[in-house]
Amino acid sequence: MAMSQEQYMRRHFFITAAPLFLVLFIDSMGLGLVFPVLNELVINPNTNFISATVSANMRNIIYGVTIGLYMFCWFFGAAFLGDLSDQIGRKKSLMICLLGAFLGYLFSAFSVIFNSFTLLLIGRIIAGFTAGSQSIAQAAIVDISTSEHKARNLGLILFVISLGFIFGPLAGGILSDKDLLASFSYATPFYFAAAISLLNAILLQFLFKETFTHTEKLRIKLSHAIEIFISAFTNEKVRELSIILLVMIFGWSGFYSFISMFLLRVYHFSALQTGFYMGLMGVGFGIGTGFLVDPCTRYFTLKACVIGGSLIAGVCTLLTLLAPNTLFLWIIIVPLAAAIAIAYSTILTQFSNQVDEDSQGWVMGITGAIMAFAFGVNGVLVGALADLDTRIPLIIAFAGMTLAGVLMKLIFKGNHDKKN
Numbered sequence: 001m002a003m004s005q006e007q008y009m010r011r012h013f014f015i016t017a018a019p020l021f022l023v024l025f026i027d028s029m030g031l032g033l034v035f036p037v038l039n040e041l042v043i044n045p046n047t048n049f050i051s052a053t054v055s056a057n058m059r060n061i062i063y064g065v066t067i068g069l070y071m072f073c074w075f076f077g078a079a080f081l082g083d084l085s086d087q088i089g090r091k092k093s094l095m096i097c098l099l100g101a102f103l104g105y106l107f108s109a110f111s112v113i114f115n116s117f118t119l120l121l122i123g124r125i126i127a128g129f130t131a132g133s134q135s136i137a138q139a140a141i142v143d144i145s146t147s148e149h150k151a152r153n154l155g156l157i158l159f160v161i162s163l164g165f166i167f168g169p170l171a172g173g174i175l176s177d178k179d180l181l182a183s184f185s186y187a188t189p190f191y192f193a194a195a196i197s198l199l200n201a202i203l204l205q206f207l208f209k210e211t212f213t214h215t216e217k218l219r220i221k222l223s224h225a226i227e228i229f230i231s232a233f234t235n236e237k238v239r240e241l242s243i244i245l246l247v248m249i250f251g252w253s254g255f256y257s258f259i260s261m262f263l264l265r266v267y268h269f270s271a272l273q274t275g276f277y278m279g280l281m282g283v284g285f286g287i288g289t290g291f292l293v294d295p296c297t298r299y300f301t302l303k304a305c306v307i308g309g310s311l312i313a314g315v316c317t318l319l320t321l322l323a324p325n326t327l328f329l330w331i332i333i334v335p336l337a338a339a340i341a342i343a344y345s346t347i348l349t350q351f352s353n354q355v356d357e358d359s360q361g362w363v364m365g366i367t368g369a370i371m372a373f374a375f376g377v378n379g380v381l382v383g384a385l386a387d388l389d390t391r392i393p394l395i396i397a398f399a400g401m402t403l404a405g406v407l408m409k410l411i412f413k414g415n416h417d418k419k420n
Contacts, residue, residue: 158285
């Protein structure tokens with residue numbers, strides 16, 4: 001039977017986009033993979049990576065600095081590399097990201113071998129600054145997407161990322177467990193992440209064809225990343241969306257970063273229970289991005305999807321705070337994650353729709369920078385407030401996601417808000 005035009009276009013898209021999806025999976029997997037290891041190296045005094053004489057409070061500060069430094073570098077790198085991809089092309093920029101990730105993870109592995117916190121910081125700086133592959137891959141996928149399937153394809157991006165976030169922490173925990181294999185150590189996950197980053201760079205070189213052919217003279221300024229971030233709130237085309245996204249991600253990061261603390265202190269979840277809960281969150285996120293975005297954008301406007309997804313996620317967060325029992329917690333996490341996934345996917349589509357083809361890397365770099373900034377500020381500010389009451393992070397999460405939906409209704413008057 002002859003292949004229809006629609007089937008041919010779909011097949012062509014997935015063949016072309018396969019290396020990009022692999023970039024996204026490996027990038028998100030590598031990010032999630034290091035967190036269990038960093039927690040052991042810095043927080044656990046028995047590893048002797050940090051002197052045993054260092055107090056618990058100081059360890060928390062060191063851990064926060066390590067994470068914050070990565071997010072700070074990601075903030076600059078996402079904006080810079082996203083815009084850079086509009087100058088030198090998507091493929092070259094992605095190669096910079098992957099080779100930077102390889103070096104960053106390699107330095108991190110060496111830090112364990114040589115028991116050097118300085119090497120660890122160097123590794124996190126390099127990995128953070130070159131962690132802009134998500135925004136570049138998003139721009140490349142937008143390059144090859146038809147307008148009616150743009151929201152679906154951006155949803156697939158987040159679906160692949162969610163798979164990486166599920167697999168990454170599991171791999172990090174397994175590869176660092178000496179009880180499973182004597183040759184495993186805290187350096188093994190970093191070696192693994194370095195190896196797959198290098199492998200992905202090789203695959204990208206041979207399998208991926210450039211999707212963006214317009215190039216211009218390379219411009220590099222130290223203030224470039226700051227200017228890109230500021231432009232999010234000064235450019236009339238994306239200003240309202242940038243405010244909404246900042247509020248939304250600030251709320252979501254409060255939930256994502258602190259739900260494990262809430263479960264431990266309020267419901268006394270074990271590490272295994274929390275791991276399964278976070279995995280179920282990833283499943284909900286995958287359902288939202290992989291299966292629900294396309295039908296939602298078919299029947300509702302993009303603006304309605306952002307409003308509905310944000311408000312539902314906010315209500316589910318409030319219900320989590322008021323949960324009558326643990327069973328309710330397990331049930332409510334799936335619709336919560338699916339709702340925020342729909343809201344995030346469709347607001348990214350709105351960003352993309354506000355600019356022309358030559359600015360897709362810039363606008364996706366903006367979204368990555370906003371996300372990094374929100375997560376970084378949330379980690380420091382909300383982390384300090386959590387000492388006052390364990391429920392505060394979730395209260396802030398409820399307020400942020402709900403307010404994002406309200407702001408989308410009240411202030412966004414942009415163009416191209418249509419059903420797909």
